[in-house]
Amino acid sequence: MPLWQSQISSAAQFLIRQCAPLRFPIDLTKLAVKRGITQIHFRPMPCDGAIGAAADGFVVQLSSDKDQRVPCVAVDSTALSPRQRFTLAHEIGHTFFYDGARRAVRPHPNARLLESLCNQAARILLLPEFLVEREIGVGRRFNSIEMARDLASSAVVSPEVVLNRLDGIEHLKETDYALLSLRLRDGGMLITTGVCLHGGAFSTLPRPALHAPPPRWVASIVADLQSSVGVIHRSALGDGWEFASRCVPGNRAGDLVFVEIRVEMVAVRVAVD
Numbered sequence: 001m002p003l004w005q006s007q008i009s010s011a012a013q014f015l016i017r018q019c020a021p022l023r024f025p026i027d028l029t030k031l032a033v034k035r036g037i038t039q040i041h042f043r044p045m046p047c048d049g050a051i052g053a054a055a056d057g058f059v060v061q062l063s064s065d066k067d068q069r070v071p072c073v074a075v076d077s078t079a080l081s082p083r084q085r086f087t088l089a090h091e092i093g094h095t096f097f098y099d100g101a102r103r104a105v106r107p108h109p110n111a112r113l114l115e116s117l118c119n120q121a122a123r124i125l126l127l128p129e130f131l132v133e134r135e136i137g138v139g140r141r142f143n144s145i146e147m148a149r150d151l152a153s154s155a156v157v158s159p160e161v162v163l164n165r166l167d168g169i170e171h172l173k174e175t176d177y178a179l180l181s182l183r184l185r186d187g188g189m190l191i192t193t194g195v196c197l198h199g200g201a202f203s204t205l206p207r208p209a210l211h212a213p214p215p216r217w218v219a220s221i222v223a224d225l226q227s228s229v230g231v232i233h234r235s236a237l238g239d240g241w242e243f244a245s246r247c248v249p250g251n252r253a254g255d256l257v258f259v260e261i262r263v264e265m266v267a268v269r270v271a272v273d
């Protein structure tokens with residue numbers, strides 16, 4: 001893991017330990033207070049959130065219909081929407097790039113890397129490994145759309161956050177199993193928003209990239225990416241193996257779809273007279 005990524009991962013895990021005991025959904029207020037966030041300003045704004053350093057602590061701004069500035073300790077983070085929770089966790093991630101006097105640390109990652117590191121921190125804070133393990137069950141691996149949904153519901157996060165978090169926990173991933181989430185953007189283009197995959201059959205294929213259309217192999221394995229009917233479709237992989245895939249709608253709005261692909265042995269079909 002590159003240096004910045006491993007540092008942010010350690011910082012997030014240390015914060016989780018400092019705030020123990022924790023359970024789902026994570027009490028982000030506790031984490032935010034520990035990191036010196038004193039106020040949360042809910043306000044209409046063009047982006048999801050922002051953070052600023054003031055004399056007595058950090059002030060986090062969260063996009064909202066209302067305009068209200070409240071002490072951080074007074075915010076029930078479990079009542080925020082999954083999107084606001086992700087943003088708050090992301091802003092907590094930003095505090096890792098300030099020193100004890102709330103001055104930006106040097107060296108500082110460039111803006112794009114910084115945002116990606118804060119997203120990484122948010123995923124770890126919202127879905128700590130020990131709680132994910134407990135939720136999935138001892139000895140079990142992450143291997144279904146239903147599991148992603150259950151985890152998202154327990155942790156009050158979007159299923160996409162679950163996919164991207166699980167992708168970073170190698171020992172919980174099922175071998176030869178891929179789960180993607182795709183969102184339909186204006187103009188009809190499908191964009192990858194979540195990726196969790198593991199195993200030999202996928203290692204030789206181009207890895208789907210976040211915020212980009214899925215690579216061509218996805219469409220060639222899955223019958224119809226936008227049909228979303230949940231029917232299992234089979235396509236040959238060779239040597240007695242096949243891909244078994246299904247697409248399932250991810251939300252009521254109809255702009256999110258899960259694509260699940262497993263590698264299975266071709267069933268021997270015995271002819272009966």
Ligand SMILES: [Zn+2]
Nearest residue numbers: 090094115118
């Ligand atoms: Zn940010």
